Amino acid sequence: MNLEYDPLEIQFQETIKNTLSQSDEGSVWDSLLAIGALGYTVPVELGGYDLGETTNLLVCSELGRIGIVSPYIETITISDICQLDSINDRETLSSIVEGNHSYSLLYSRDLLKAEVLNNKLLISGELTSSLNIKELDFIYLLLSWENNSYVISIKKEQMLQKITPVDDKNTDNIYKINFLNFEINNYYEISKSEVDSIYKKLLMRQAAYLQGLTEGVLNETVEYTKIRRQFNSKLIDFQSIQFTLAEIFAELEAVKMKLNYTTWKLENNALSVIDSLETLALISEKALYASRKCIHYHGAYGMTKQAKISKYYTLVINEVNRYAKYKDLWKEISNLKKEQQISYQI
Template identity: 25%
Template sequence: MDSSYNEELNIFRETVVKFIENEIAPFYEEWEKNKIIPKSLWHKMGEEGLLCCDIPEEYGGFGVDFNFNMVVAEEIAKAGFFSLSTNLVVHADIAAHYVLNKGTEEQKQKYLPEMVSGECIGAICMSEPGAGSDLQGMKTTATKTDKGWSISGSKTFITNGQNSKLYIVAAKTNLEVATAKGLTLFLIDEDMPGFSRGQNLHKIGQHAGDTSELFFDNVEVTEEHVLGEIDKGFFNLMEELPRERLALACVATAHAEGALALTTDYVKERKAFGATLSKLQDIRFKIAEMATEIEMHRVVIESYKQKLANKALSTEQASMAKYSATEMEFSVTNRCLQLFGGYGYMTEYPISRYFLDARVQTIYGGTSEIMKEIISRSILGR
């Protein structure tokens, strides 16, 4: 990357940091208590050009690359506002790109400009009660009708579930074959008859991020609501996974960086046994260990960003990044909390939120166990 590109990225980063300081930090605790991020914040982010930056200009975006999206998500994660970072990744780096890459021109024109402006928040709906990451266990079905399709079933653990206006829903369209060969994606609008939201689920972390159950009771859709090809939904999912998993690895690394920065400041001030903690060799070594782990991941993440830009990032590499970075993130936040002692267990100390928010990162987007299975298959075969 040349110097002018880096300068442009840094200027954009400064804009993001100022936005965080002015529009997020003063209000985030209230959002955590209310267990939802107000839609007005999404509108403000849209007005500032912080949503879906890499969507092409003809659909309202800037047409820049993945790095700009990650500047927004990573800086928010680094600052400790991880609920928003997660919800943002689902909207801007997952849902919007399904529409961009699999949608018809009419679908792109309908949804993408509003996703860029924040008027339309997106969600991706895969997980189901009793199935989780196992798509083979999916029970939501789409039955052919004279006018199109009738969708029935339920989803759970859906990020942006309460706030979304657009839901990308996976449903089985061919019951005679394995799910992988009979899955289709549909675009469901929030006001469609038969669609309803369940409760905003109560989680141990990421409280401000709305995560919901969704229900589909014979939701009638037309062929215009099919995203991609009939029965090709599983393959569409596989094509988008490298970007999704790299994005999760990026925010994991940034989140760990933020936790370490917070902890470094604390050990420089906190005294024990007649000296600041930062003077104790054991503490110094722990800081050195974490800084090294984070730096190694940062180097890999940056190189993988370039691979993604060149369409050269493999599913296996994205799985390695997601697995390793999220495991590192939780390990770092855990060790950082330990260095705060009893205060780390108190909710008024932000490190406690870093720790709790990080826990789910090794679960959603494909568990660590699933990532290891994908990696091992690439090396050893099935």
């Protein structure tokens, strides 16, 4: 593992952090376009910058740290899908780099049934996901069913009647999408290796975002416990609170080391699906633990919309279950390891 650092790369990363830290929910997309972030994983010959996944994951982490909701992860993952040999969609790729449209990505691994009849793809089942309906132009569906995988691009207008909001006081923008005998004329069939390449990157980006969210939760809590007083003392002065926050900080640093190592493996084409699943599962658990502990230190105020910790808490609850319920990640890891053992024995 190469531990050398490029001073120019570090300076560039600091510029990214400074730019995004000055952004809010309304201006973050313009900021991402200004720094060319939508082209970081796109080759130069296709209009991008080809900066690699390390810089890209830094953006994901920084968006989490400042508590921003953005379709960035979904959009750049769709750009990866467009670059697959079996798809090679230059028009959509160009649209993504230039920021002309807003995209959302739905991922289904054996949740939606799919079969091809008379050259049409017939989909059945339900998905629950976070969607920004107002700003959405296209929905991309990456679907794996049994031994086949497909990519489908759907205009928002085609989906509106199939989308219903989920009423949950703890979450925002959560919708149930009903694919009842949904017929698709235009679709791409992709290989298992192509699906795995997309899936690994998607999980790593989500892990980086959750790591950033956890860091934001801790920073917000430390600042608040310096202000809030109990029994004529600041909360931060109580040893029990000091030790708990120190424990979470230490665990977060360990998680960041895990993320850095798996990022290095990704950059060197050595990352397995199990590696990325373990990274996301670990960070998901730490994010939930940290947010639940930290919101407790804010008291009743922490549950109000005025408290920034409330936004972080809601984001963590949403994001740990975005692409799979975090408890199911360990189950998937166990199943994949069993499959590996069987293949080795054969």
